Amino acid sequence: GTIGVAGNLTNTATGIGGFTVTGNTVDFNGAVQNIGTFTFNNLTASGTGDKTATGNLTVNGVLNIDASRILNMGTNTLSGAALTTSGTGTLRTQNTSATPLPTGRTWSMQVNYDLSTGGQTVMAGTYSNLRLANTSGTQTASGDLSVTATLTNLSGSTLNMSTFALSATAISNLGATIRTQNTSATPLPTGITIGGTVNYDAAAGGQTIRPNTYFNLTMGNTSGTQTATAALSPSGTLTTTAGGTLNMSTFA
Numbered sequence: 200g201t202i203g204v205a206g207n208l209t210n211t212a213t214g215i216g217g218f219t220v221t222g223n224t225v226d227f228n229g230a231v232q233n234i235g236t237f238t239f240n241n242l243t244a245s246g247t248g249d250k251t252a253t254g255n256l257t258v259n260g261v262l263n264i265d266a267s268r269i270l271n272m273g274t275n276t277l278s279g280a281a282l283t284t285s286g287t288g289t290l291r292t293q294n295t296s297a298t299p300l301p302t303g304r305t306w307s308m309q310v311n312y313d314l315s316t317g318g319q320t321v322m323a324g325t326y327s328n329l330r331l332a333n334t335s336g337t338q339t340a341s342g343d344l345s346v347t348a349t350l351t352n353l354s355g356s357t358l359n360m361s362t363f364a365l366s367a368t369a370i371s372n373l374g375a376t377i378r379t380q381n382t383s384a385t386p387l388p389t390g391i392t393i394g395g396t397v398n399y400d401a402a403a404g405g406q407t408i409r410p411n412t413y414f415n416l417t418m419g420n421t422s423g424t425q426t427a428t429a430a431l432s433p434s435g436t437l438t439t440t441a442g443g444t445l446n447m448s449t450f451a
Contacts, residue, residue, distance in 0.1 A: 205229035205246075210237045210254070224261075236275075244270045244288060252277075264288030264308045277301065284308060287327075295319055302341060312338055317356065323363070331356050331375075340365070352377065352395065360386070362401075367391070378419075382406055396435075399425055404443055418445050 201224045208227070224241035227234060227250050236254025241261045244250045249269035256272070258279040264270050268288040277292070277300050284307045292299045293314040300310070302322045309328040312319045317336020321329075325345040331338045334355040344350075344360070346367035352358050354374030362380050367388050370377075372395035379386045380401040387397070387409045396415040399406045404423020408416075408431065415435040418425050420443035430451040431437070439445055 200224070201226050203228050204232070207233040207235075208237070209235040244268045244286075258282045261285055264290060272299070292319070297341070298322070321358070331358055354395075372397075379406070385409070387411070408445075418443050
């Protein structure tokens with residue numbers, strides 16, 4: 200069944216007002232609400248206001264965030280070994296641990312990693328919309344990221360993909376930086392426009408430069424060779440690093 204909660208919820212030794220949540224859905228359906236530390240089966244954020252976690256949350260079933268609703272985890276963690284998602288609202292996190300959210304999940308809602316100074320781990324998974332809202336510092340991927348709609352990287356932000364792959368339908372990266380040290384044939388998506396700066400910076404080179412429309416394009420390798428797979432014509436600045444080679448092959 201469903202337990203509707205219209206006010207704030209604080210966990211106590213006796214549970215939620217005597218209710219048993221095992222197998223149930225708890226629906227926070229009021230205005231602005233606080234959610235205390237608890238383990239839920241299914242958790243829904245609905246109603247007329249946004250929800251704020253005041254402690255760590257565990258969801259072992261479905262996390263649903265209704266359209267136009269926000270669940271702000273703050274600096275707390277969200278976990279759940281079998282967590283799945285539904286709804287098209289927004290999930291926010293400012294947690295700087297290695298596991299702010301579960302890894303390897305498919306997120307139906309927009310997910311915002313939005314600690315302004317960065318330093319967050321972006322968990323591997325499939326996102327609908329992924330927003331990195333730090334205006335300084337670096338957010339670092341923990342694994343491959345797949346974004347089925349838009350990846351937004353705010354001005355001043357850096358996303359470091361490390362050796363992992365990034366796929367996305369669209370990327371908004373104005374005034375921001377995306378770094379990759381991936382040496383596979385597909386480190387980044389292809390055939391899209393990427394503003395800001397993209398830095399292929401595996402120190403030893405050996406990277407494939409994907410055919411995209413770039414603004415600033417940087418080869419950060421200090422040895423070895425980066426290899427283009429199509430013509431490159433960044434509209435801003437093409438930068439190569441001393442000691443590194445860019446091989447354009449037969450392309451212009």
